[in-house]
Amino acid sequence: MPAPRTVLLTGAAGILGTLMRGLLPSYGYELRLFDVAPIKDAPEGSTVITADLADRDALREAVRGVDAIMHLAGISLESTFDKILRANIEGTYNLYEAAREEGVRRIVFASSNHTVGFTPRPQGDDPLIPIGTPRRPDTYYGLSKCFGEDLASLYADLHGIDTVSVRIGSCFPAPTSVRMLSVWMSPEDGARLFHAALTAPVTGHTVVYGSSANTRLWWDLSPARALGYEPRDDSEKFAAALIAEQGELDPANPAHANLGGPFCTDPPIWPY
Template identity: 70%
Template sequence: MTAPRTVLLTGAAGGVGTLMRERLPQYGYELRLLDAAPVEGAPEAITADIRDTDALLAAVRGVDAIIHLAGISLEAPFEKILDSNIEGTYSIYEAARAEGVRRVVYASSNHAVGFTPRPADPAEKVGVGTAPRPDTYYGVSKVFGEALASLYADKYGVETVSIRIGSCFPEPRSVRMLDTWLSPDDCARLLHAALTAPDVGHTVVYGLSANTRAWWDMEPARALGYEPQDDSEVFAEKMIAEHGEPDHDSVDHRLLGGHFTTMEP
């Protein structure tokens, strides 16, 4: 696929969106920014709710691809998840279909499979074919988003890479994140691969760095051309000194979704 030139970045004021605003232009992309909140330092950004049909169609018009990061990123009451993550994602795909945008990169989450037990054998990796086992309403919304992406790929030809993101921060914030960390630089590398890989149809991949402790199968992401460069192990000594060794009996260790499996809205 020819590299897209203009990319709509939704959720541009959020944590991951802010990190990507600084990095994706290095790959030659011209970003069109969209968020319900004003984007700091970007007066040209579009401030609008993605459920505002007219504003969204105007934002999508003329772009080559969409990176969809917008939405609630933690557990919340179902009504809020429904509005932001489910109806909002539907709005994105409808706008892409209406305006002829052929590629969407969708920020899914490991919480789509959060109640899946961690493999007992460290050498065994969790594949993308793992059956959905969401750990929250938030996780349910990501299962919905992946299903919607599959429908729009098959029915309307809107290709999507759904990235089940682990934990994208400048540094891991816990011992658990030594497994799930996706460095900002690797996140940009993965988004670039997802935007440019040919014939993806609807592809699901896990999004994390080349972590020594990772439990997910990264081959589908590598098949897109993604080559992670970072490893959370450089932070391991510091994290374990601050927080102690992981408790193998805790949900953080036993289940892929960790403490999300105990969250209430």
């Protein structure tokens, strides 16, 4: 499909949203920024909307006239079920309803590796984790991302809204843990993947993993590559320093044994 010109970026004040609002304009996008938190350093020419996902009138106004939506908004760590329900589940439903009402036909949904968090991580010669592995959410947060993927599937089948759900690993300028060496996505690779997801000629609901081409990669990136994504970065340059500081992952440690890492402990251990 042709590159969308105007993209609504929800969660634009968050960590990932801040990174993407700085990188995506170089791909030719005009960004419309949406967040409940004020955005004081928005790129020149972008429109800023300060509102909550629960405000359906404001959300519909934000969606009106855009070519596509990148949905990053919501709670990105574990929280109480009530808070996750309001922000991640009801908020995502409100967004899809606004898209349906306004005729938007492409959404990129920020899903998460925590949809399959209790999947054992690969070790030794184990194969990479495929995109079709059964979902095993590790938290209410992961559960909300499972809901978002299913909602995207429903709206694709019922209403013709095409969604690419990206099961993001950890998108930061540099990995901060040994676990993150396997799931890290550089901001630049993140922008490459989101651009591919916004423009790839796919229909229906597509799910991909999102990370860089890490030497210690745990999951299969071929579905993302099928969109046209070509990752250029690798976390291995950070490995020696992180391993010297934290040690190698211990398969006997519940926070190291599964894909979701510390999210698989009760309560989840931070940082992750």
